[in-house]
Amino acid sequence: MRSLSSPGVTLLPTFLLPFVPISKLPAMDSSIEYLTDLEGTQVTFDAVAEPPFNFPAQKWIILEKLGEESNRLTKEDITAELGPSDTTGKFLCRPASEVDDNRRAFLRIHQQVPIAGTETKNAAVRATQAVDTPPDHPELIAFRTFIKLDCDVVPRLLGYQQRQQDHEEGVPGGYITYILWEKVADESLNLTEFWRLPFADRQAIRDQFCQVYTFLLCGYMPCMAGPSKIIYDKLSGQMHICGFKLASPFDDPQQWDDINYFHYGLIQPSDSRFDWEGTPPETADWIEDVNGWTW
Template sequence: MDSSIKYLTDLEGTQVKFDAVAEPPFNFPAQTSIILEKLGEDSNRLTKEDIAAELGPSDTAGKFLCQPASEEDHNRRAFLRIYQQLPIAGTETKKAAIRASQAVDSPPDNLELNAFRVFTKLDCDVVPRLLGYQQRQQDHDEGVPGGHITYILWEKIPGDSLDLTEFWRLPFADRQAIRNKFRQVYTKFMLCGYMLCMGGPSKIIYEKPSGQMHICGFKRAFPFDEPQTWGDTHYYQYGLIQRSKFPFYLEEKPPNKADWIEDVNGWIW
């Protein structure tokens, strides 16, 4: 299993066309997005032995910053994720017929798309809006002819990922205001029945001027097995409180701890 090779390269400036989706409650118009910048890629390049062990298929997932191709929406930004089946390691230069024989009959269940579809059905307003999606088969001149490609497009909401070091430098009252907002937002998020595989401050998008907050990062989002209730451990999972015995590392200059408060349960607020 090799994740060092990148496959979704040199796509800046290319257009991705989405067909209209009219399957209530999903109603997305046909649209075209232009890729502006690649933000990252995670590849899962598997060997024949991996495939035999049912670890496959090989695939990759890349995230991109986009803008609409239409001039009236030219200043808007969105994020695009591309999931694409890859050839088995060592077969990348084999004939197209050999690579085509590796195509799966149907695309694997896509966790991110499943989550976004649920959020849309439930009209969840504390996550970015799904703007469109597309699933197709690869062409003859692509890596795995007949293999799957899935495109997911969602809005880029105002704000940035919460900076944990900056957060812990704020006065106690300001930290509490952010925690209170997070509890409000995350409680609504839990009602959708989903959890993130890896929580953390990067999943909290916070716009300072307005105080608006959203939860993001659904590449590995899973439905709950049973309903969840709020607990202070959710603050901890996202870095908003610390354990007194095991404080986490804060980058750069340590903040002033004068107004840090430890409660009877050993949480630092």
């Protein structure tokens, strides 16, 4: 079995993903789903003991599929080095214990899939498509980096694993990568609610966002900024930054800039205010500064 880039970590097969024949569907259709009917499936992670990565052997149950994006490529695409053909799914999980302790985690599955038009070819033909070196997934690199930097303002990586597909799966010898991370309390920041808060409360959230965001300025950022990347627990006041599927690395340490507030919806241009789903446009304590921002 192959291992991840970390030396000395041997990864064994976990569970088998069903191979879905799709030869009648058009190529390059990102709506095609391969990772189906996995609800109730148990996922086993082997222990990882290589400081600073110390994950126990663990088992999780898939509760719900949250989405899938496939990248089904043609032979011409592969020749143009646009490959490999693959799919990515996100799932909600719970620990596989008899008693549900209410812990939840997200699971990302990256799986190589057959080149368009070869889905019904025999296993030996599909096996020739298996890549020698699995892709380096930015999300896993980012999560591992955050652990090395002791960064606690992002969801915590709980485990990861990589294996080869077997003879019964879509691309025998092709890769499957599993990434498991915690689901932190509460949900994404609601901007309608945010802009209806008193100024002092909004400013307190901005101040906290600045402190949290500053921890990321030497590592990785979500590729697409926005309020959905801010997870804010109103009861505890805790805040996390999420959304590292397409994480972007920083080559050099960055400095804080108030434009970051705008990128995440926490300030608005004074000359073109946004309408947050019915938020009164002339809320009394909205404050305009000399730089053209509304706070």
